[in-house]
Amino acid sequence: MLTEKELKEYCDNARKNYLAHFSIDCVVFGFHEGLMKVLLLEVKDEGECYLPGGFLLKKEPIEMAANRILKERTGLDEIFLQQFHVFGDPDRSKQHFDMYKDMIAPEENWFTNRFLTLGYYALVDFCETNPAPDQFAAKCFWSDLNDLPELKLDHALILKTALDALRLQLNYQPIGYNLMPKEFTMPELQKLYETILDKKLDRRNFQRRMLGFGILTRSEQPRKGGAHKAPYLYSFDLKNYEAALKEGFKGGW
Amino acid sequence: MLTEKELKEYCDNARKNYLAHFSIDCVVFGFHEGLMKVLLLEVKDEGECYLPGGFLLKKEPIEMAANRILKERTGLDEIFLQQFHVFGDPDRSKQHFDMYKDMIAPEENWFTNRFLTLGYYALVDFCETNPAPDQFAAKCFWSDLNDLPELKLDHALILKTALDALRLQLNYQPIGYNLMPKEFTMPELQKLYETILDKKLDRRNFQRRMLGFGILTRSEQPRKGGAHKAPYLYSFDLKNYEAALKEGFKGGW
DNA sequence: TTACAATTGTGTCCATATTACACTTTGATT
């Protein structure tokens, strides 16, 4: 919780620099070794959690803002974010921030304004990140998707909508670059799909299909050292991968 | 072009009632008998065209605003609109509205504010509509998609993005209810798909696939009176149609 | 050293979906 002085400063500053009534929230899904997580912040002194979000500078392009906000809140940089939905219920933020109501007049309190929020989602390898909370958060952490804490505002809805969008994306776009290490095994890649979709896939059929997309290159040397048969290593054929991103996997019609 | 008094009144009114920096633009695709069109407005005295758009009332839900705006601008009511993208280039509206720059101070001119715009799209039967321009437009009309006039602002980009979203939608959702008459023939429905996708489809394969979705009911009586063989009439099985809307046609995985 | 367990690689069958393609039927027009 902020002091009165801090709050007023923040609000003055916000009014000066940010575009009113508009915010951005980021749903960053993290994957590593079969675990799917989502990046959350925890409010200082309260224990409640929320998605990393923030406001748009008055002259800032929105894509840039989404990246800046994510970096400021969580330290994560250079993440490919994709917008997926605007959440615009007029009351979506009303029930919160009541705690400051005696400290500042409502019309001066930036946080009690109405905000439309634009949701962005991303998928990253959470082991290559160093989440760092900003000054307003007690911590920034990867939360298990199946064991989420209570989320502020409508952030649970935003998260669910993002997950639906991500799953839909699997059907017509490749996924996994920036997520898998440079070289990875087919079972490792399969784990990614299984984790996102939250269901088991057939090993053999997965491999056939994935190879059919033509976005993978198999390296000569299999991985050594593990217990059990040495798996082949694959890497993404970036040229074909990018092409598939644009074209989509199948037209359907 | 507005007079100075009209402009100032509009701006005062807008500041009082609308949420700043945010607008909504609607891309309404119209279909009828094999023709695909899009609903446009033409600026009075200028000839330039634009998509029907407007602003969000301070306490209005965005879905409601999209419908209200479409109705106010074009007279079209009860249209199912779907949001698809936010356009947020900080300069997207800068180059326009310069014509008023001597009439009003820039900081008082609502239109020179920065606006993020949320795009909605819809698909309707244009013969069941009665487009009516509002007071600011010279006319409201259905323009051929293949013969578009010059569009203001970034509306050409918005339109193209909407068309891509519509085509993507064809792959995983049924389409056509509210668009076809209650009863229609298979070739008529096929024409809809061909028009949206802008390519020919095979008659027999289209029919097989469409029937496979299980969203059509064939009526007992074929249509009479045309020259040539009487075609069967179909109607949408609304229950299955709605289910398919939610479920999607195929998961892919 | 040998047997075992765990993991990966690979191929085949079958059902279904997709594509390409041609003939028949119907109803109005002449």
Next chain:
DNA sequence: AATCAAAGTGTAATATGGACACAATTGTAA
């Protein structure tokens, strides 16, 4: 009655998706 234009229908070849089993490799434990 012949013709034309549009609509109905079927089939064969191919591709795809899903289910499934066995062989190969590697470390570990007996």
